Amino acid sequence: MNRQHRIQAWIYGALFAVVAASGALFLSQYGLSARFWERFTFAYLGLLVLYTWYLFVLLFIHDLRPRSYPLYAGEKLAVVIPCFNESPEMLEHSVRTVLAAAGRKQVIVIDDGSRNGVRGDLAELARKTGITAHYFPENRGKREALLYAVKELIDDDVEFVVTIDSDTALQPDALVRVVEPLKVEGIGASTGNVLLLNEEQNLLTRMVATYYWVGLNVYKQAQSVIRSVVCCSGCLAAYRATLLREVIDEFAAQRFLGEPCTHSEDRHLTNLILQRGFDVVYTAEAVSWTETPSTLRGFLRQQRRWKRGYIRESIYTLTYAWRTKRLLFLQILFWDLTAPFLSFGLRVALVVTAVHEPRLVLTAILPSWIVLMLVRYILVPLRARDKLPGLFLYMMFYEVCLYWLNLWALLTIRNSSWVTRQATAQT
Amino acid sequence: MSIKHRRPAAGQWTAAYMRDDALQLGRYRRKRLASWLLIVPTLAFFSLSLVAGAQAFGKTDYASAIKELPRNQPVIVVAKAQQSFDNPLGWLSDYGSKEVCSVTSSQLTTIAAHYQVGHLAVDVAGAKVDVVTVQGAGANDHELRTYLGDPKLKCQLVRRGGVFFLPFDAHGS
Numbered sequence: 152m153n154r155q156h157r158i159q160a161w162i163y164g165a166l167f168a169v170v171a172a173s174g175a176l177f178l179s180q181y182g183l184s185a186r187f188w189e190r191f192t193f194a195y196l197g198l199l200v201l202y203t204w205y206l207f208v209l210l211f212i213h214d215l216r217p218r219s220y221p222l223y224a225g226e227k228l229a230v231v232i233p234c235f236n237e238s239p240e241m242l243e244h245s246v247r248t249v250l251a252a253a254g255r256k257q258v259i260v261i262d263d264g265s266r267n268g269v270r271g272d273l274a275e276l277a278r279k280t281g282i283t284a285h286y287f288p289e290n291r292g293k294r295e296a297l298l299y300a301v302k303e304l305i306d307d308d309v310e311f312v313v314t315i316d317s318d319t320a321l322q323p324d325a326l327v328r329v330v331e332p333l334k335v336e337g338i339g340a341s342t343g344n345v346l347l348l349n350e351e352q353n354l355l356t357r358m359v360a361t362y363y364w365v366g367l368n369v370y371k372q373a374q375s376v377i378r379s380v381v382c383c384s385g386c387l388a389a390y391r392a393t394l395l396r397e398v399i400d401e402f403a404a405q406r407f408l409g410e411p412c413t414h415s416e417d418r419h420l421t422n423l424i425l426q427r428g429f430d431v432v433y434t435a436e437a438v439s440w441t442e443t444p445s446t447l448r449g450f451l452r453q454q455r456r457w458k459r460g461y462i463r464e465s466i467y468t469l470t471y472a473w474r475t476k477r478l479l480f481l482q483i484l485f486w487d488l489t490a491p492f493l494s495f496g497l498r499v500a501l502v503v504t505a506v507h508e509p510r511l512v513l514t515a516i517l518p519s520w521i522v523l524m525l526v527r528y529i530l531v532p533l534r535a536r537d538k539l540p541g542l543f544l545y546m547m548f549y550e551v552c553l554y555w556l557n558l559w560a561l562l563t564i565r566n567s568s569w570v571t572r573q574a575t576a577q578t
Numbered sequence: 579m580s581i582k583h584r585r586p587a588a589g590q591w592t593a594a595y596m597r598d599d600a601l602q603l604g605r606y607r608r609k610r611l612a613s614w615l616l617i618v619p620t621l622a623f624f625s626l627s628l629v630a631g632a633q634a635f636g637k638t639d640y641a642s643a644i645k646e647l648p649r650n651q652p653v654i655v656v657a658k659a660q661q662s663f664d665n666p667l668g669w670l671s672d673y674g675s676k677e678v679c680s681v682t683s684s685q686l687t688t689i690a691a692h693y694q695v696g697h698l699a700v701d702v703a704g705a706k707v708d709v710v711t712v713q714g715a716g717a718n719d720h721e722l723r724t725y726l727g728d729p730k731l732k733c734q735l736v737r738r739g740g741v742f743f744l745p746f747d748a749h750g751s
Contacts, residue, residue, distance in 0.1 A: 200625045207621055214610045526624040533613050 155470050160408060162466045166561055169492040177496030188496075195493060202486045203527060209373035210530070218375075218432070221334045223327035228256040229309040229392070230326065233296035234317035235263040239272035241318050241442075249315070250280060254326040258282040259304050260317075264290035293385075294416050298403040301395055313389045314417075315439065320348065321387070322438040329389040329437035339394050339429025340421060342371070342380055343387035343437030352445050358548060359443045359450065361531070361541030369530055371433040378430030379479040381468065381487075385417040387439040390424065398423040407463050410565045415460020422464055425479070426471045454553060458560035462488070491557040498554065520546065640678060640700045643734040644707060647680040654679050654689065654710045655698065657718040658735060677719050678709065679733040685726050686710065692725065693717050 173191075180188040230249050234242055242260070249258055260277070262270050264287045277284035283304055287296070297314065305312060311330040315321065325343060332341040344367060350360040374380045383390075402420055405412040412419065421431055444450045465488040472480035505512050524546050525532065531542050644653055658675040681689065689695065689712055696711040716725070719733045 196628050200628055203621065204625070207617065211614060214607075214614070217607075522624075526620055529617055529620055533616070534610075 156406070156408075158470045159466050162469055163408065163462075163564065166462070166466075166488070166492050169489055170495050170558070170561070173493055173496035174499065175496075177499050192497065195497065198485060198490075202482075202490075205482070206369070206373050209376040210369065213372055213376050218332075220331040223254065223331050223334075225255055226310040226330070226334075227306065227308050228254050228311050228313055228326060228330060228389075229300075229305045230256055230258045230313045230315065231297060231300045231305075232258070232260045232315055232317050233263055233293050233300075234260055234265065234269065234273070235290060235293075236265045236267045237269055237317040238267075239269050242269060242273065243276055245315070245317055245319055246276060246280065246282060248320040249326070250282070252321045252323050252326045254330070256313075256326065257306050257309060259300050260284050261296040261300055261304075262286045263292065263296045264288060292413050294403045294405075294413070297416070297420075298399055301399045305392065309392045311389050312392050312395050313387070314385065315387055316385050316441060318442050319386045320440040322440075325387060325437045325439055329387055329434050332432045332434055333389060333391055337430050338378070338432055339391055339424040339427065340380075340383050340431045341389045341434050341437075342383035342421075342431070343389075343433075343439050344435045345384055345386045346438060346440050348440045348442050349445055354544065355447060355450060356443055356445050357541045358544040359541075361535075361538040362545050363443075364535050364538050365528055365531065365542070367433070368435070368534070369528070372435065374479075375433035377476075377478050378432055379425060379476045380431040380433050381421060381425075381464070381479070381483075382418040383421045383424075383431060386441045387437060388417060388420075390420070391429075394424060394427070394429065398427070407467075408565050412463070414456045415464055418460055418464040419467070422467050422471075425468070425476055428475045451552075451556070454556055455560060455563075458556050459564050459566065462557075462560055463564055491554065492561070495558070498550075520550075638676060639737050640698075640709065641702045643678045643736045644700060644702050644709070646734045647678060647732060651680045652683060652686045652710060653707065654681055654686065654695075654712050655736070656712045656722055656733075676736040677733040678736055679719060679722070679731055681726075681731070685728070688726065689722070 176188050176191045179185075232242075232245065232249070237245075246258065246260065249256070258280075260273060260282060262273055262284065270286055273284050273286075276282070285299065285304060287299075301312065311333050313326055313329060329341050329343045332338045345363055347356060347360045347363065349356050351357070371380055371382075398420070402416070402423055405419055424431055444453055465483050468483050469480065469488070472483065501516070505516060521543075524542055528542055531538050640655070647653060655676055655678050658677045689710075694713045694717075696713070698709040698711050700707050700709050712722070716722075719731070723729050723731050
């Protein structure tokens with residue numbers, strides 16, 4: 152175990168201590184004195200206020216001085232589309248939007264051992280359109296697919312590599328928009344906007360659409376101001392080809408607590424770029440479309456996987472960010488990684504109050520909930536009013552269900568199962 | 579927006595080309611910037627209300643409880659008896675809770691003879707109310723009712739200030 156792995160293990164252990172301390176502080180008001188609990192609550196609230204202002208200051212800077220990038224000037228791109236058990240129709244749609252998108256490009260699809268017969272359709276599509284198709288005899292995972300594409304398939308004169316999911320469709324200008332930031336010295340990766348193809352399908356997909364909107368237009372946008380976006384989404388991400396070649400071996404060999412990592416590869420790739428001192432930005436104008444799980448079961452599976460990846464990669468960020476991205480380090484240390492665990496005692500207090508004094512749910516908790524939403528996410532009513540019902544749903548769903556998945560994810564972080572499409576290492 | 583239309587962020591507009599789009603862009607940017615006139619005061623109000631809520635956190639609100647009791651009668655403060663059998667979670671929220679009870683003058687004399695008592699001045703709607711604090715073994719509403727033989731003794735739970743702004747971040751992870 153090298154030094155970085157030891158630090159990761161130490162931080163992972165510390166998160167359990169944070170949960171235990173938060174629970175102990177909650178109980179301290181019954182056994183010792185309420186003083187510690189009160190001070191803890193003050194400190195947490197102070198942190199919340201500080202973080203909220205920090206976020207909005209960054210968003211204000213973005214509105215005041217939107218960043219400008221040089222225009223695309225015909226540089227060669229490689230678009231890599233790993234695919235596993237994708238529906239043939241969806242894959243063809245995806246490939247055709249890539250081919251129709253502007254930009255001088257090489258299109259590569261890697262079938263990662265699909266067992267649903269898509270391989271034949273892909274071969275036919277490759278024959279008709281001239282794209283490069285490669286087939287793994289068995290499922291190896293998205294990391295291996297990207298590794299193979301970068302090492303063996305991408306042309307030498309490619310300057311930027313764009314990765315998209317096999318269920319992603321692109322706007323005609325998405326490719327050129329997403330690579331333009333990479334023409335600025337110091338920017339190593341860029342990620343695009345994601346909209347949902349199936350937003351109107353049901354209540355769940357509407358809720359997820361709001362979750363995406365806030366995640367992109369509030370959090371990712373704010374991170375982009377300090378050029379430290381923590382995740383270049385698998386739906387649409389662009390990297391400097393030279394940089395990608397440099398990090399790809401390390402990327403494919405990632406291990407956490409001794410276990411090989413299979414999911415959240417997009418977040419880890421972003422981490423490796425940031426670790427080398429390069430900036431990562433969000434480009435809202437580069438628009439892609441994707442599908443989200445439309446059943447609760449599918450959504451919860453996806454969330455379990457994402458939450459494990461979130462914790463694991465936040466821990467990874469802490470191991471290097473102090474040297475290259477100090478603001479990001481502080482943000483992850485004091486809020487992103489610790490807040491879900493630090494707030495454990497507060498949430499237990501909330502549950503106790505709600506159970507013991509249900510009247511308070513209507514007279515205090517629910518109104519507070521609404522106030523919180525309208526203030527913390529004030530950009531939703533101001534800039535995406537149609538997403539407001541989804542915001543209410545998401546916040547309630549988060550408190551009742553998703554929050555507790557954080558604790559489950561912490562406990563089961565070594566589980567590398569992808570848990571969708573019956574595979575252990577899905578693409 | 580198509581690739582032929584330079585995007586605002588690129589900042590490479592030509593004077594001849596950008597006229598219409600620039601007007602739109604200007605309007606869009608002005609609208610976005612104007613929204614901060616609403617966002618900043620809202621955030622400030624939110625922050626101040628959190629701080630104010632935090633300052634009241636844990637403080638006992640005798641005045642509101644006393645208002646619920648009959649006027650012009652002596653008021654005492656006792657501990658709330660814990661009723662863990664009635665409510666499994668009761669001990670969590672009842673722990674350390676207090677109640678104010680309205681008693682008659684003769685009941686107050688009886689109480690003073692049996693328990694340790696003290697005095698507390700509480701400001702209720704601008705008027706000072708003398709509240710008698712009752713301490714010692716069995717100084718809770720349940721035992722007091724038994725001791726006074728008055729099962730209908732009117733008591734009111736004293737609430738402690740809490741923070742209900744749910745200081746959580748649903749997008750934290």
